Amino acid sequence: MRVGEVRTGRVVSVEGREVLVELDGFSGSGKAVGRIPRGALTRKAIGHPSEAVRIGQRLTFEVMGVDLQRESVWASASACEDPTLRAFLLGLRRGATHEGQVQSVHNFGVFVNLDGEPDNRCTGFIRGPELSWLRIDHPADAVTAGQRVVGEILDVDTCRGQVQLSLKALQQDPLKAFENQEGRITTGQVTKLIPFGAFVRIADGVEGLVHNTEFRDEPVEDPGQIVSEGDEITVRIVEVDLVRRRLTLSARNLRQNGKRPS
Incomplete structure (x- = not known):
């Protein structure tokens, strides 16, 4: 089992902090349990995992980590929640450049609609320190809503459906x-x-x-x-x-x- 691959399984327990899933494909060699934290269950706002899944339900999820000692797998169902978005994210790579349009500017960072993303999901995000080498008091000092930007991809998070970008990486220090x-x-x-x-x-x-x-x-x-x-x-x-x-x-x-x- 490899990190990043997609697996399926059946929900066997719904708890406050996580959902336990019995993984398919282990019937001949014992059982393997997938653990899906509440935050990785869905991108929708929920108060309790029972609002999103039920015991016996079948889920598709991405392997985020493997714990051999506990014989369990950390997984993310939200990573597979939108197949179209997942395909777009998997087509990106760290270190590459990507263009987009600034959707909104906040004191904690900037959201960007990336070119080619499905249905304008606004998957791009730029943290304040990654906007410029220059000293700025607010992200609005560096970019404005509607502006076209080109950034370097720092990370692709399939679980959150987000792409971390840096404008600073393409500027001379x-x-x-x-x-x-x-x-x-x-x-x-x-x-x-x-x-x-x-x-x-x-x-x-x-x-x-x-x-x-x-x-x-x-x-x-x-x-x-x-x-x-x-x-x-x-x-x-x-x-x-x-x-x-x-x-x-x-x-x-x-x-x-x-x-x-x-």
Whole structure:
């Protein structure tokens, strides 16, 4: 039995948190039980699994996981609830690009009607952090309803009937402009203070950390003693790590507001 394959079975128990199904095809070698969590039973809103299935009913479901020790299978009936939608989702692959039209914009993300999806099911979804490398206060700052977008497919969830997209993946990382710029002196705005340092934005979408040991020769216990959020300070680029997307900065021995840090 493989994850992703489709199986059938008969409902033998309907409980509050899950439905148990006796899997077909194991009559000669014992019984195997499929466990369908309530959230994977149907995409319709239900309060109790008994609202969607009954004992003795036959179900078709997708294998989501196999537990050999418990001799049971975790399954999703919602993944097979709409064969047309399932066929569309299985035709997509991670890493590919796909186009669509923004249906709605919310503070938690953006819903997209993907080209080719059946009956405008709005299967595409873009989380806020995947909209842009640039700093935005709300997804509406990046896209608007009705806009055509192209995104990279991050994940295809047959259980939820959803495709996770990223617009950011197809944009150039602004940090790349600072590659091989170690030693460069520039200015930036303090965006956040944390116990061990301060984050400073030196360009749109590019923030680096000034550690407490990098404000002056002697480490400071509280960065708030040196800077405040919103301050413009002068920094030196110490390290640019494109793989981990990490920028290390220093303010040591640099003039700040015409004065050299003590």
